[in-house]
Amino acid sequence: MLAYFHSWEYEKTPKRKGGRVYIEVRASGEVAFHEGYLSRKEAQALAKRGEDSSDTKPQRPELTSTLQTYVDLHRHAALRAALCSAPGVAFRLMIAHAVCGSSLWRVEPEPQASRNEAVSASIAASLGEAAFDARRRAALDLLGMDEERGNVVRRFGDQDSLPAIFLRLTLLPDALKSLERREIQTVAQALARDLGKPFRDAVAGDVVEGRLVRQVDLNSGRFALVENAREFALVPWRDVLARRVGQQVPGIVRGDGVNWRFGRGRSGPEIG
Structure with missing residues (x-):
């Protein structure tokens, strides 16, 4: 495996004459395969041994420079x-x-x-x-x-x-979840003082219901501030909530998100 594959350091060589497959792992994480090559030094040694490499034709790149940039x-x-x-x-x-x-x-x-x-x-x-x-x-x-x-x-x-x-x-x-939870707890403490209500740390299976106050932007992501008469909660934000600010929004916490149920009754649309 190589960090960089410089084509000028290798010569195209068919498999029957010892050509290898080089695997290039680039800094971006992209993996590229270069099939049928020998290092220039190995290719020169092969030529000295009298091997005929005249049937090897240079190949054009699969993509033009413009298309590669695209x-x-x-x-x-x-x-x-x-x-x-x-x-x-x-x-x-x-x-x-x-x-x-x-x-x-x-x-x-x-x-x-x-x-x-x-x-x-x-x-x-x-x-x-x-x-x-x-x-x-x-x-x-x-x-x-x-x-x-x-x-x-x-x-x-x-x-x-x-x-x-x-x-x-x-x-x-x-480790990262711990940092995210710590940030949420810190913000929740400040909100509890401003709202005069306790923070409820909603977990999977909990019902979240109340007035959608606003969106709260944290380093760990965007959250919805949902408040009722007794408490408030911070749950993951969804873009669909932007039209519901100031309204009652019932939902159930599922994993890392909330299944929201909008409408006048329980038969309203469910958005996960």
Whole structure:
């Protein structure tokens, strides 16, 4: 497997003459297969042995440069739109880029350094530095990295590791869910003071019913503020609710969303 496949470093070679399949894993996570190639050095050695490679014809690329640009830009636009609806995935991707580096932006670790040796020694021996070092080692272990790596982030980039780091982050839903729940609880406490009512943390199977007050935008996503005479709840927002602000909205919590039932009776339309 290769991080980059540079066509000028290889020569097209048929399978019967030893041509191989090279698998390229790009920094974007895209996987490409290059079939029927030998490195230039191997191809030259093959030619010296008297092998006839005259039947190998150069192949035109499947896509023209204009068409390739068309495909890339449309794919990028579709992915960007999808990430807007999946803030958890977008957050993981951002963290992966912060760890591995990016050609578009860079995260640099704070050196915690001083020209004065006594100050540097004091900082290195401090409780704060020891606590941070323990967290750093825990983060490295969580990401499957060597503790001797030093800093979690790379100043000059480590794009080859991006797909692997992003994959490990996607397999850590509990940690991100904990951050999301903490944010919701913090906002709910502030709303409880403003509304003078307790917050109800609705879970799967609970009935949510009351007046739809407004949309609440958080880092972890958009939520609907539903209030009744006794309490209020924050539940995942749906675009269909925009027309229902100020109205009574009954629904049942299902997994990560709510099945809303609109209409004058129980026979009204159900929107999950």
